[in-house]
Amino acid sequence: DIQMTQSPSSLSASVGDRVTIACRASQNIVIHLNWYQQKPGKAPKLLIHAASTLQSGAPSRFSGSGSGTDFTLTISSLQPEDYATYYCQQSYNTLLTFGGGTRVEIK
């Protein structure tokens, strides 16, 4: 199985801050990497697919980059509604796997 490691596991940031979340794959997954946002008690929402394509309806302050084994989700200017947990997911093979999540908290 492909292991996905996110860092940090949690972070505290203020409104307006630039936030970066990293995701590393245990092997080359090219650009088969998706990012989700999940708020408490809710289903996840797709933010980014194929490493850098912004999902329709997702705010433009979210961006994704990377290829191979190292990927990044960036929030350019954190908004109050962005406090949530973020997950990466690889879809390189049929045994899909998620990262452990990064919780973004209010500073």
Added chain:
Amino acid sequence: QVHLLQSGAEVKEPGASVTVSCNVSGNALTDASRHWVRQAPGKGLEYMGGFDPEDGETVYIQKFQGRLTFTEDTTTNTAYMELRSLISDDTATYFCAVDLGLGNNAFDMWGQGTTVTVSS
């Protein structure tokens, strides 16, 4: 507008089975890559398996082999997930999720989640 509606919360005793349904409206179930994900209380997302029409293969994650079955009723556009021989560690919220055409098994639509509690 595509919508996934899951069945309601369940409480089961250890050793029992549970079936969670996921009704798709606004899109044919068979046109989507459809999958199941669970989340234990306070934990991360765990992929259980699913079906991608592009390769025509049903995938079950190894840890669930022998206990997990996915079925579908195309007449009602409903997918089902049955988990048998339940243990306390199966206590979780179970989600159905679909890729409606993005490819890359990026789940652009999710059900609301079904809470399954395993307790004696």
